Amino acid sequence: MLSTGLNRREFIKISALLGLGGSVPMLGGCTPRPLPGEGEVSRVPTFCDMCFWKCAGFAHTEDGQPWKIIGNDVDLHSEGRLCTRGTAGMGSYQDPDRLKRPLLRETGADGVQTFREVSWDEALNFIADRLKSIAQRHGADRTALLNHGYGAAHFQHLMKAYGSGSIAEPAFAQCRGPRDVGFELTFGESVGSPERTDMEHSRCIVLIGSHIGENLHNGQVQTLAEAMRRDATLITVDPRFSVPAGKSKYWLPIKPGTDIALLLAWMHVLIDEDLYDRDYINRYATGFEQLKQHVARYSPEWVYLETGIDPDTIRKTAREMAAAAPATLIHPGRHTAWYGDDTQRSRAIAMLNALLGSWGRQGGLYMKESVSLPKYPLPAYPAPKSDFRAAHGNRFPFANAGVTNAIVEASIGADAHYKAWLVYGTNLPMTIPGIRPQLQAAIDSLELVVVVDTMPSEITGYADVVLPECTYLERYDDLRNSGERHPSLALRMPVFEPSYDSKPGWWMAKQLGLRLGLEKYFPWEDYAEVIDWQLKQVGSSLDEMKKIGVKNFPRTRPKYFAPKQEVSFPTPSGKIELYSQQLADKGFDPIPEYTRPEQPPQGFYHLNYGRMPAHTFGKTTNNHLLFQLAPENTLWVNPLVASERGLENGEYVRLSNPEGIVSNKIRVRVTERIRPDSVFMAHGFGHRSRRLRLTHDLGADDSELMTNVKIDPLMGGTGMRGNFVTIIKETV
Ligand code: SF4
Incomplete structure (x- = not known):
């Protein structure tokens, strides 16, 4: 039994609290515009946050209403083009299901847990009081940040200023960490x-x-x-x-x-x-x-x-x-x-x-090569008493970043190392495979769980406090300054005022910093000051970047x-x-050895998963513009398998893994484009959160079927392809 029952948190369906229901508005809360061209048009530079690639563009509005986003012609990183998802950025801004106000978990006299909408002051004071109490009893290093996305930098700054070195993103153990470590060991x-x-x-x-x-x-x-x-x-x-x-x-x-x-x-x-x-x-x-x-x-x-x-x-x-x-x-x-x-x-x-x-x-x-951009002058961070390695123990000698699974494990039980989580922009239940019982046990054990997001993803249902962030079209973030072919800077700035009562991440981090006595790390009133200061060090300014969006710099070294x-x-x-x-x-193979993989049991298939062009995993499936292109995923099945099992193209089935976990229903796509020993689906569907009204319950979630996770002993990567499924016909 993994659950400690220390602080058992029930999953809260936010929809129940907010009294939402009925039909789903396809165009969000904004008034549909007449044909474009007659109103006052303005364009504001941004770089896309629909995925991590950060293509630069201009968001156009007409009479202050959303119109379109197109690429920035001078952006060599994207060659002035946006992909399908990038052009649908307005759909995320318009999403009527966005988180709108801070939410605080509370338990009623009947023992039922719900969220209550609260003011920012109440939410932030609650978080700061809990963090201070945890720091007094255990140390500031016992709070971990689990994060994903560009806006996470503001919370990383907060955690480092506070004295926590436990920052981890699923992108390491669940995605590109093995590649990065493999290349680092070689080159x-x-x-x-x-x-x-x-x-x-x-x-x-x-x-x-x-x-x-x-x-x-x-x-x-x-x-x-x-x-x-x-x-x-x-x-x-x-x-x-x-x-x-x-x-x-x-x-x-x-x-x-x-x-x-x-x-x-x-x-x-x-x-x-x-x-x-x-x-x-x-x-x-x-x-x-x-x-x-x-x-x-x-x-x-x-x-x-x-x-x-x-x-x-x-x-x-x-x-x-x-x-x-x-x-x-x-x-x-x-x-x-x-x-x-x-x-x-x-x-x-x-x-x-x-x-x-x-x-x-x-x-x-x-x-x-990237632009040599000075950091805004701030005091040095305090040395944390421990960092993410405290969660790893003697494992993973080549993990040079936090392993999310290890942090989850180190958060379970009354004596666990971690006492609080700040979760930014990552939907842990659908992101980390094979640990749902551990995730629940960790969440039951922690003294504080704070989730910052734009959407009511599944992880928000487990939070003590939910902080609604505004979308990338409503905020400043750090300048884009990626190492690549051509050094360049790109600006993300507000196109719109934050909708509802959402706030930018930099504002939340500063407000928490002030409440934690970290004023010296947040000397700015507005994050625009930081960006302007940095730009002036390299011969530009915020005013210039507001006009051009992207500034290219010459290379100083050969390519x-x-x-x-x-x-x-x-x-x-x-x-x-x-x-x-x-x-x-360290006792590992100095040159890679081949090990024969496990084979599926009789009647089971390799579960392969991947992406589809219209969506960035689960992050965009509720976007009404992209939903129209791809509302659900499909299960690729070879015709031999379809014939053996009597499956028709387009019919719904469910998948079961050897442990008996059964998926949501998914449509069959019979195709010779897959081997008979494998099935395939795109990741990011099968949302259980009812508050995601468009995408809820559509398609299947591959990650819930992944109970056979092979951990990479070098760096803690979570091998997810060793999972097998069988197909269950859906009875109507
Ligand atoms: S979603 Fe498309 S346009 Fe946006 S950053 Fe990613 S690749 Fe670029």
């Missing part, structure tokens, strides 16, 4: 976000489990399209005939979970046939002889039995990569928490790039290595580490 640096992929110049691109075009990361889609226009060779490895697979010269429908075997076989061919970049490896790498010895046993013939990819195709594709090198990119992917050996899988991808000489070379992985340039890599050896002494010293 000393991660590929970053946006990824430093030089696809527009690539002559050969390998996508291994990456679905560019389905995951609409604007810049990547455009550079991939440019590579295709230039006749680059595309090789896609995927159990599913994905959108990029349909545009590829080679589609390798690999058996799920066997990627490392294929990557080692490709390295085997490159070395065996002397196709690798010998000069690059001699100059920059260490551990080649160990690698050569290691991959000798991974012949294409042996690997065929594991992957199902025939030896001839393995050899042909390796030769294609070598012929185009160094303008060959083995794409590092983004969501890489799959089978529990994912850091090693990403390391194998990094090593294959190294053999092809693509790191630091045109068409491979470029050297990124690629010069021929025969001496390069010191930020690894312990100063070289690209094909053999990792760091891993060997």
